[in-house]
Amino acid sequence: MISTLPANPTAGIAYEFNWFTPAKAFISNPSGFLNNTPSSTVAFDFTVAVPATAGWVGLEITQTNATNPGSVDMQAIWSCAGASAGAPNTPCPPDPQVMAYLAQILELVNLIQRQAVPFAYITGATHAGLTGSGEIAVSDILGVKVTPTAIPSWAGIDAGDPDTLWLDSWINWGNADGWRPREFLRSSPHVSFPEVAGQYTKVGYSLANGLTVSIVELVRES
Secondary structure (H helix, E strand, C coil), X not given: CEEEECCECCCCCEEEEEEECCCCCEEEEEEEEEECCECCCEEEECCCCCCCCCCCCEEEEEECCCCCCCCCEEECCCCCCCCCCCCCCCCCCCCHHHHHHHHHHHHHXXXXXXXXXXXXXXXXXXXXXXXXXXXXXXXXXXXXXEEEEECCCCCEEECCCCCEEECCCEEEXXXXXXXXXXXXXXXXXXXXXXXXXXXXXXXXXXXXXXXXXXXXXXECCC
């Protein structure tokens, strides 16, 4: 801190400076004095090391000769550790605590983006040879890919791109609270990406006689 005390034509002026932390603990007590004689000005410069964990600091200024009130001009210059007050500033080293918080925020943002608004996915576990009805347990996935591996001869088909299959079979997404409406299997393969897929913990399947499918979990990028 750089402080300047103006000239006083009648008497000297003296001040005491004390820096303190949010815990009301003085960094040094006192941390500096400033005084002058009549009709003179005084410039005073002193440096106080602020604890890295302080967050903020306060300054207490006491005029020690209270019978001669005066004024003081002050300029506080903050510098990184190892730099001189008033010297050209260089980037301060990263604060480890701030960097840790930023890393946590980045991790959460990545999770939100990849789970809620993904722009890509990768394949996960494969559940092959499924027939009849049942359910598979899932966790934190984006969707599933259902591929018929054996189609009964009675199944209808409408030619197109893709072909529409009439399999009289479906899947349902669900969790401990209940199930979503069923999705009929109409193509090979059939992909399903329900809203808020991460809330679901199981996928039920109901397959007609003679139909065998493979279900592949589609998961977010790591």
